[in-house]
Amino acid sequence: MTFAPKTAAALATVLFALAACGGGNEEQTTPAATETAPAAAETAAPVTDEAPVPGETPSPEPTPTEAPSPTPTASPAAARTTAAATAAASGPVAEPASFAVCKACHSVEPGKNGIGPTLAGVWNARAGHVSGFDYSEALLDSGLVWNQANLDKYLLDPRGVVPGTKMAFAGVKDAAKRQEIIDYLKGL
Numbered sequence: 505m506t507f508a509p510k511t512a513a514a515l516a517t518v519l520f521a522l523a524a525c526g527g528g529n530e531e532q533t534t535p536a537a538t539e540t541a542p543a544a545a546e547t548a549a550p551v552t553d554e555a556p557v558p559g560e561t562p563s564p565e566p567t568p569t570e571a572p573s574p575t576p577t578a579s580p581a582a583a584r585t586t587a588a589a590t591a592a593a594s595g596p597v598a599e600p601a602s603f604a605v606c607k608a609c610h611s612v613e614p615g616k617n618g619i620g621p622t623l624a625g626v627w628n629a630r631a632g633h634v635s636g637f638d639y640s641e642a643l644l645d646s647g648l649v650w651n652q653a654n655l656d657k658y659l660l661d662p663r664g665v666v667p668g669t670k671m672a673f674a675g676v677k678d679a680a681k682r683q684e685i686i687d688y689l690k691g692l
Contacts, residue, residue: 596691602681603688605673612692620671626650627690631666642668655686 599612609619616622621634631648632639646666648654654665659682662671676682 597688600684600688602684624692640668640670642666656682
């Protein structure tokens, strides 16, 4: 059986999209255990057995000193946010490899829809904002705005966040990969 070149290309696109969307077998990574800092200890003044000498001015007792407090370190999420802010200030973020699962159905070119709507201008836009795209009623009625928190939840579990969505994608289980995608979408 042979296909015309256009038909073969369309079929390849659909098969690639189905392969990308049918995943969901990714292992979910768990956040690293939180670090605990040792409590600050006080150093007591030395105790001596010597009695003060009459007529002599006693020397002041040394004051207790505290061990230096541990320097707070940024959480991984804060570090990513700082990195995203730095990247945003320096220009657009390069397309990460993790975006390939999105690219199977979505274009980043304004006005160019695929199986899914274009993702150009999606950052802080209301769900269903691309005119002319046939969204599900569930997504249109969701009231979502594509910000950091909503994108993170949606990319993790689209059908769990918006039951009834047309997006047949199992989600991106890896938090770092989701953040790469979100950072990229911010610059589109």
